[in-house]
Amino acid sequence: MMFVSNLHIKLVVKYFFICFFVIIAFPLINSAQTKEVVALKGDGIYRLLTRYGLSSAAYMDDFIALNKANLGKNNTLLAGVKYKLPDSAEASQTGGGSPTETKATGKTVHYDIFGSNYADVEIKSNDLKGAVYYLVGGHGGPDPGAVGKYNGYYVYEDEYAYDVTLRLARRLIEEGATVYLITRDKNDGIRDAVSLKADKDEVCYPNRTIPLNHVKRLRQRTDAVNQLYKKHKGSFQRMIAVHIDSRSKKENIDIFFYHDKRSKTGKKASEILRDTIEKKYREHQPNRGYTGTVSSRNLYVVRNTWPTAIFIELGNMNHQRDVKRLVIPDNRQAVANWLALGLISDFRTNK
Numbered sequence: 001m002m003f004v005s006n007l008h009i010k011l012v013v014k015y016f017f018i019c020f021f022v023i024i025a026f027p028l029i030n031s032a033q034t035k036e037v038v039a040l041k042g043d044g045i046y047r048l049l050t051r052y053g054l055s056s057a058a059y060m061d062d063f064i065a066l067n068k069a070n071l072g073k074n075n076t077l078l079a080g081v082k083y084k085l086p087d088s089a090e091a092s093q094t095g096g097g098s099p100t101e102t103k104a105t106g107k108t109v110h111y112d113i114f115g116s117n118y119a120d121v122e123i124k125s126n127d128l129k130g131a132v133y134y135l136v137g138g139h140g141g142p143d144p145g146a147v148g149k150y151n152g153y154y155v156y157e158d159e160y161a162y163d164v165t166l167r168l169a170r171r172l173i174e175e176g177a178t179v180y181l182i183t184r185d186k187n188d189g190i191r192d193a194v195s196l197k198a199d200k201d202e203v204c205y206p207n208r209t210i211p212l213n214h215v216k217r218l219r220q221r222t223d224a225v226n227q228l229y230k231k232h233k234g235s236f237q238r239m240i241a242v243h244i245d246s247r248s249k250k251e252n253i254d255i256f257f258y259h260d261k262r263s264k265t266g267k268k269a270s271e272i273l274r275d276t277i278e279k280k281y282r283e284h285q286p287n288r289g290y291t292g293t294v295s296s297r298n299l300y301v302v303r304n305t306w307p308t309a310i311f312i313e314l315g316n317m318n319h320q321r322d323v324k325r326l327v328i329p330d331n332r333q334a335v336a337n338w339l340a341l342g343l344i345s346d347f348r349t350n351k
Contacts, residue, residue, distance in 0.1 A: 115189015140202035141210025167336035
């Protein structure tokens with residue numbers, strides 16, 4: 001009997017030590033999974049996540065939630081401050097990435113047009129496989145479009161609309177889409193700067209000089225889209241034009257959308273984009289509100305391009321709060337991420 005009792009005691013003690021180790025060690029194991037990194041000067045969330053191999057679209061919301069107490073105004077990063085990276089195994093798939101979990105293809109494609117920091121694009125899913133997009137950044141070449149001012153420097157519509165267009169193109173490619181940039185600038189790439197230097201060297205796909213005449217310019221890009229449309233006949237196709245409006249300095253507006261009055265699909269796609277933007281604002285700025293609209297308008301590129309066309313206005317170039325939405329690089333990336341989410345929903349709904 002004594003032998004049995006000693007055995008029982010030994011087993012109880014052993015069990016106690018195992019439980020004690022699990023209780024103590026488990027938090028340490030969990031905490032080891034949360035990697036901390038230091039933000040460098042000039043870093044935004046997009047650049048930081050990309051540096052460590054994480055998609056900003058998939059992990060942006062998780063990063064903000066983890067680090068809210070250490071973020072600056074408008075979720076900016078503070079140089080020298082430590083930030084936690086989301087655990088790639090647990091981060092939300094719906095916060096900014098594709099609506100459902102999809103496996104990465106493991107393929108990386110190089111595109112010089114995105115600039116040296118962003119030229120290598122990892123294909124993260126096949127969510128948009130079979131979709132073809134023609135992205136038209138507003139104005140360009142001899143026409144800078146609307147011109148505003150922020151903190152003493154000029155803000156040119158064509159430069160900021162193009163940067164958002166590039167970021168959107170990259171996001172769509174990450175999800176498996178075929179993308180054509182109709183207005184192109186081989187030198188700019190995606191730029192993580194507040195002030196984007198203006199130039200006039202943009203061209204129209206594939207490499208055509210953009211004319212000064214307004215009608216010729218619109219016809220040129222419309223013809224480029226329609227020629228490509230014939231090449232991809234039978235595929236799911238969208239033309240997306242990205243602009244920044246010019247209105248009274250007092251008029252603060254949200255991102256809004258135009259479609260051709262004859263196109264029910266264009267209206268539906270625009271409504272999906274608007275609803276996606278509204279949802280993201282409710283998540284990130286619940287007290288802000290959102291007043292973006294969808295309406296038809298007789299615009300040349302919307303009326304004359306053959307794919308379903310969506311015309312996007314990102315804000316009012318003459319209103320300081322709208323301009324702030326554009327000059328902060330992470331804001332431009334967030335807009336591109338949200339538009340990509342809406343286009344994924346459009347593809348799933350209307351293909």
